[in-house]
Structures are given as structure tokens and as C-alpha cells.
Amino acid sequence: MRSWRAHLGRARLLVRAKLPPVAVDAVLTAALLFATAGLAHRDLSRSTSLVVFQWLLLIPLVWRRRAPLAVFGAMAAVAFLQWLAGAPLPADVALLIALYTVAAHSSRLRTLSAVGVLELGALLASLTWTTHGRTTQSFIALSAMVIAAAVTGVNVRTRRAYLAALEDRAGRLERERDQQAQLAVAGERARIAREMHDIVTHNLSVMVALADGAVFAQQRHPEKAAAAMRQVSGTGRQAITDMRRFLGVLRADEPDALRHPMPGIAQLEPLAEQVRAAGLPTRLSVSGNPAAATAAAQLTVYRLVQEALTNTLKHAPAGTRAEVRVRCSPDSVRVDITDDGPAATTPADPSPTASGHGIPGMRERAAAYGGQLDAGPQPDGGWRVSAVLTLNPPQDGDGAR
Known part of the structure; x- marks a missing residue:
């Protein structure tokens, strides 16, 4: 059967x-x-x-x-x-x-x-x-068949509508998943682009400044020119190391990817030394406990300082001095980068560029931690970049209250 x-x-x-x-x-x-x-x-x-x-x-x-x-x-x-x-x-x-x-x-x-x-x-x-006086029985039987046909049809229509609703919902969920995947890919591409921009731009700017200094010093001070070229070589090697480290983190099959952490607040002093060697006197001060910030937050602080100093190195005239202040608290990290260059020669135009990096990229980094970044000329001359990163953002429920 x-x-x-x-x-x-x-x-x-x-x-x-x-x-x-x-x-x-x-x-x-x-x-x-x-x-x-x-x-x-x-x-x-x-x-x-x-x-x-x-x-x-x-x-x-x-x-x-x-x-x-x-x-x-x-x-x-x-x-x-x-x-x-x-x-x-x-x-x-x-x-x-x-x-x-x-x-x-x-x-x-x-x-x-x-x-x-x-x-x-x-x-x-x-x-x-109907014969033999069975009118009522005949009518009941015919009515039952009519109702049965109607109920069967309604059930089929209801089931068809239910299946159509399920298909529509499945289609919408699939489209939403595709959109979320596209947004995630776009966000990851933007993050990778910012990292690549910060690594390449900073190191190339330092190398260019060192190479220019070596050219000017090679006649009168050959020892200084040789030292500058050694700095160029060291900076290039550091750029290659940073690039390999960054690409290693992106590769899940890299066995040593997680053994080499990305730079953080502790690496700001070597960064300042590198910028000083390129010709930009830089003063660094860190207060509070940097360990309160996560590794990702510390990387953001490092990239913000790196980008700001790179802009100053590229755009400010000779003799400009820079100052970096990092203040850590249990709930936030405040970063201030200033220089004393003339007001007429600001490091960079804060308007968005075609690539979307530079200062716009710095703002995106700060916004990722619920913070904000301000960049612009100072009243007494020079340029100022200030950012606040929130380490413990309020929950939606708390924000609503």
C-alpha cells in the first residue's frame, strides 16, 4: 500500500x-x-x-x-x-x-x-x-460535499501563502546575509587599507627625509650622511618587518602570526626616536596605565600618533618641534599631538581625500572606539590633533536610560 x-x-x-x-x-x-x-x-x-x-x-x-x-x-x-x-x-x-x-x-x-x-x-x-421523501438527507449530503470542496481549497490556498511567505523570508534573509557579508568585506578592506597606508606612508616619509639630509650632509659631514643612510636602511627594514607582521596576522595559516604583536603605546618611544632621526624633534609623555587599553586600542593610539607625526614631517618647515601626550585612564585614552610650526604651513588639509586615508582615516579609527578626533591649526600657530578613545563604551540599555 x-x-x-x-x-x-x-x-x-x-x-x-x-x-x-x-x-x-x-x-x-x-x-x-x-x-x-x-x-x-x-x-x-x-x-x-x-x-x-x-x-x-x-x-x-x-x-x-x-x-x-x-x-x-x-x-x-x-x-x-x-x-x-x-x-x-x-x-x-x-x-x-x-x-x-x-x-x-x-x-x-x-x-x-x-x-x-x-x-x-x-x-x-x-x-x-429527490424521491421517497429524502429531501433533507439529500440536501445535507450535497451541502457536506460543497463545504468539503471549499475547505479543501481554502487549506490549499493557506498552505500556498504560507510557503510563499517562507520563500520570501528566506530570500530576504539571504539578501541581508549577502549585504552584511559585503559590508564586512568593505570594512575589512578599509581597515587593511588604513594599516597599509600608515605603515608605508610613515616609513617612506622618514626615509625621504633621511635621504634628503644625507644628500645635504655628504660634502661637509660625510659621517652624518653615512649615519643618515644607515637610518634609511634601518627604516626600510623596519617597514618590511611591519608589513610582514601585518600580513602574517591576516593569514590564519601563518604559525608565528600571533607571536609578534602589533605595535602599541610601548612602541611610541621608538617611533619618536625614528622621527627625531628624520629631523623632527619630538617630545613624548605617557601618563596613566597603558595596560588598561586593549591591544587593538593601543594599536589605534600608535597609528594615530604615527599618522600625525608623518603629516608634520611631510608638511611642516625645518625647525618645527612636535609634542605627543598620551593620558591613559581606566575608561579612556586621550592623545594630543601638537607642533609649533607657522600657522600658514599646516601639516595637512583635514578635508577628505580621494583615497579616504590620512586624517579621515584617523577619524574612522577614533570612531571605532566610540571616540572622536579633532584636527586643525592652533590659534598661536602650528597644528593640533586630539583624539579620545573610549575603552568601556556604554551598553545600549544604559545609553537609553
Whole structure:
């Protein structure tokens, strides 16, 4: 029994997959024509009008899914004419199929209207064609079939709507996942671009400054020129090391990737020494406990100081002095980088650039920690960059209160 049902289910799925709905309905109509013609063979052979009613009741089923209400209306009209002619036919079962189609494909109001029409037809048929005083029993039986057809159609429509809603929800979730993945990729690309920009720009700026100094000193002070070139070599090697370390962190299969941490507040002094060697006198002061900041926050502090000093080194005139102050607290880290250059020669234009790095990138770094960054000229001359990083951002619930 189960095997027979399984084969029937597979055959049904195959038919639905291979044949269009109109073809399936045409096969159904042909089967009903043969079946009902066999049941009413004697009546049909005696009356041509019954043959006409037989065909008019069944042929519209071919288009039942294209125009459910129109097909039902046409078949109901034919059934009414058949009742007037006083000729009951087995083909009247097609009205139940038409009602099922209306319930499965139309609105609730149209379904109720179709049920009302068939209930009226059931009442007329029971009053006219029932014998032996069984009018009530006949009407109850016909009404039960009408209600069963309508309920079956409504259930099919409800299930179809439910499946459509599930498909729509799955589609929306998939689109949201794709968008989130794209945003994550874009954010990661921006982060990598900022890191690459900071590493390359700073080291190249220092190397250019050292090389220029070596050119000017090679005639009168060859020992200073040689020292500057050694600094260029050391800075280049440091740039390569930083680049390899950064790329190693990005590679999950790198065995030593996590053994070499990225720079933090403790590396600010070597950074200041490097900038001093390039010709920018720099004073560094760190107060508080840097250990209160996470490694990522310390990397952000390092990159902010590195970018600000690089801008000063590139744009400020000779003789400019820089000062870096880092103040650590349990809840935040404040960074101030200032220089005493002339007001007319500011380190950089704070407006966004085409690449989106530089000062705009510094603002993005600060914003990632719920902080802010201000950059601009000082009233007495020079340039100032101030940033505050929040180490313990308030939760949404706390913020709402």
C-alpha cells in the first residue's frame, strides 16, 4: 500500500514538473468526460440536449486555473439551465471542482459567494430530484460535499501563502546575509587599507627625509650622511618587518602570526626616536596605565600618533618641534599631538581625500572606539590633533536610560 502511494506521489510530481497547468486540466477534463459519460450512457443516448449539457459542464474546467471565478460562473449558469430542463447528470460533480479552484485561487469573499451559489443549487436539486421523501438527507449530503470542496481549497490556498511567505523570508534573509557579508568585506578592506597606508606612508616619509639630509650632509659631514643612510636602511627594514607582521596576522595559516604583536603605546618611544632621526624633534609623555587599553586600542593610539607625526614631517618647515601626550585612564585614552610650526604651513588639509586615508582615516579609527578626533591649526600657530578613545563604551540599555 505504501509503495503504491509512493509511486502515485512521484507520478504526480512528475506530471506537475513536465506538463503545464492547462494540459493537466485538459487531461482531468477528458477523464471526467469518459467517466460521467459511462455513468449516464442511457440518458445521453436518448437526448442530444443532455450531451450538450455534459460538454458545457466539463469543458470549462480546462481554463479553471486561468479564470477560476469566470469558469465557476459559466458552469453555474449551465447547471441552472440544466435544472430548468429537469435533467440531472453525473457531470454536475464538476461544480465541486470549480468551487475548489475558486477557494484555492481567489479571495475569501469570492469563495463564500461561490459556496452560497452551490448551496442554493443543492437545495434546488434536493427539492426537485429527490424521491421517497429524502429531501433533507439529500440536501445535507450535497451541502457536506460543497463545504468539503471549499475547505479543501481554502487549506490549499493557506498552505500556498504560507510557503510563499517562507520563500520570501528566506530570500530576504539571504539578501541581508549577502549585504552584511559585503559590508564586512568593505570594512575589512578599509581597515587593511588604513594599516597599509600608515605603515608605508610613515616609513617612506622618514626615509625621504633621511635621504634628503644625507644628500645635504655628504660634502661637509660625510659621517652624518653615512649615519643618515644607515637610518634609511634601518627604516626600510623596519617597514618590511611591519608589513610582514601585518600580513602574517591576516593569514590564519601563518604559525608565528600571533607571536609578534602589533605595535602599541610601548612602541611610541621608538617611533619618536625614528622621527627625531628624520629631523623632527619630538617630545613624548605617557601618563596613566597603558595596560588598561586593549591591544587593538593601543594599536589605534600608535597609528594615530604615527599618522600625525608623518603629516608634520611631510608638511611642516625645518625647525618645527612636535609634542605627543598620551593620558591613559581606566575608561579612556586621550592623545594630543601638537607642533609649533607657522600657522600658514599646516601639516595637512583635514578635508577628505580621494583615497579616504590620512586624517579621515584617523577619524574612522577614533570612531571605532566610540571616540572622536579633532584636527586643525592652533590659534598661536602650528597644528593640533586630539583624539579620545573610549575603552568601556556604554551598553545600549544604559545609553537609553
